[in-house]
Amino acid sequence: MKAAIFEKPGLENLKIKHDVEQPKITDHDVLIRVKVAGVNPIDHFVVSGTRPIKPIPHIPGAETSGVIEEAGLHVTSLEKGDRVIVHNKVFDGICDMCLSGNDMLCRNGGLIGVATNGGFAEYITVPEKNVFKIPNEMQWELAASLPVTTLTPYHALKEAALKVNESLVIFGASGNTGMMAIQFGKKMGAKVIAVSKDDWVKDFGADYIIGEYDRVVEKINELTQGKMADVVLNSLGVQTWENSFASVGLNGRLVTFGGLTGADVKLNIQSLYSKQVKLIGSTGGTRKEITELIDMSKELKTRVWKKFTLDEAKEALEALFDKERDGRILLDISNSS
Ligand SMILES: [Zn+2]
Numbered sequence: 001m002k003a004a005i006f007e008k009p010g011l012e013n014l015k016i017k018h019d020v021e022q023p024k025i026t027d028h029d030v031l032i033r034v035k036v037a038g039v040n041p042i043d044h045f046v047v048s049g050t051r052p053i054k055p056i057p058h059i060p061g062a063e064t065s066g067v068i069e070e071a072g073l074h075v076t077s078l079e080k081g082d083r084v085i086v087h088n089k090v091f092d093g094i095c096d097m098c099l100s101g102n103d104m105l106c107r108n109g110g111l112i113g114v115a116t117n118g119g120f121a122e123y124i125t126v127p128e129k130n131v132f133k134i135p136n137e138m139q140w141e142l143a144a145s146l147p148v149t150t151l152t153p154y155h156a157l158k159e160a161a162l163k164v165n166e167s168l169v170i171f172g173a174s175g176n177t178g179m180m181a182i183q184f185g186k187k188m189g190a191k192v193i194a195v196s197k198d199d200w201v202k203d204f205g206a207d208y209i210i211g212e213y214d215r216v217v218e219k220i221n222e223l224t225q226g227k228m229a230d231v232v233l234n235s236l237g238v239q240t241w242e243n244s245f246a247s248v249g250l251n252g253r254l255v256t257f258g259g260l261t262g263a264d265v266k267l268n269i270q271s272l273y274s275k276q277v278k279l280i281g282s283t284g285g286t287r288k289e290i291t292e293l294i295d296m297s298k299e300l301k302t303r304v305w306k307k308f309t310l311d312e313a314k315e316a317l318e319a320l321f322d323k324e325r326d327g328r329i330l331l332d333i334s335n336s337s
Pocket of ligand 1: 091092093094095096097098099103105106107108109
């Protein structure tokens with residue numbers, strides 16, 4: 001089969017090979033013909049060598065949608081031809097975290113595309129428990145955005161216990177996860193303040209847009225009549241940390257699931273306790289939440305900036321950091337062929 005594969009870290013070492021052995025299924029696995037794959041920063045980290053990976057040579061790709069090609073002997077919920085998405089968490093199902101419904105925290109876990117081969121290939125093999133059927137009418141673009149880009153902010157806002165009528169500030173609101181967070185903020189009944197220079201975030205439901213980055217705190221102060229935000233979502237890291245922390249109001253929550261611009265931040269403990277601020281880390285989401293996303297998928301949308309072919313996997317990864325980027329990047333692997 002054809003796959004994007006690398007032996008040594010570095011984007012320049014990512015090659016398109018036509019003779020990669022098609023993965024074999026066990027009795028509990030399914031073989032999926034990949035349709036569209038999401039391209040995320042995690043895939044860039046994998047290829048550039050900043051994450052430990054298995055196996056080597058390695059196929060990246062953490063966000064996969066496709067069609068079942070073959071189902072193992074003991075697979076009961078899926079059959080050839082089903083349209084599916086892949087929950088990208090490797091988990092054992094037996095540790096204390098899994099037993100408490102937190103399979104994304106599995107003590108023996110990892111990520112598909114990192115700890116196993118991923119979906120930048122014509123085919124991928126995954127256990128049945130990781131695979132979820134999607135409705136016929138769901139666009140592949142959205143399907144390929146549910147497992148990582150949509151699940152992550154959904155889980156984060158649940159962790160932050162966002163409530164009706166609270167104010168939610170989203171830094172990086174036009175990013176992959178930001179545009180989904182706006183939609184969930186509205187669904188949860190919050191007043192959504194999007195920090196972004198892109199006016200189109202309004203189409204995703206943002207109540208207010210702050211485009212002047214140097215006046216963010218002042219603007220939030222105005223918009224909340226001095227109360228500041230109940231929940232702030234900042235997945236950008238150090239660059240926006242100071243402003244995001246200053247934007248949290250009394251008894252507020254600051255939630256993060258990423259540190260693209262750097263992970264080491266300064267924290268004033270006195271401001272933390274005197275305002276009774278809660279700092280919340282969040283990672284991935286649960287399988288139950290995946291099913292919730294599929295249920296509400298008709299009401300969700302994503303914005304695609306560019307689609308690349310599998311042959312252009314390297315260009316797709318480079319495009320992640322393109323200053324002109326204005327929406328998602330996807331690999332169209334077999335949708336148009
Ligand atoms: Zn576990």
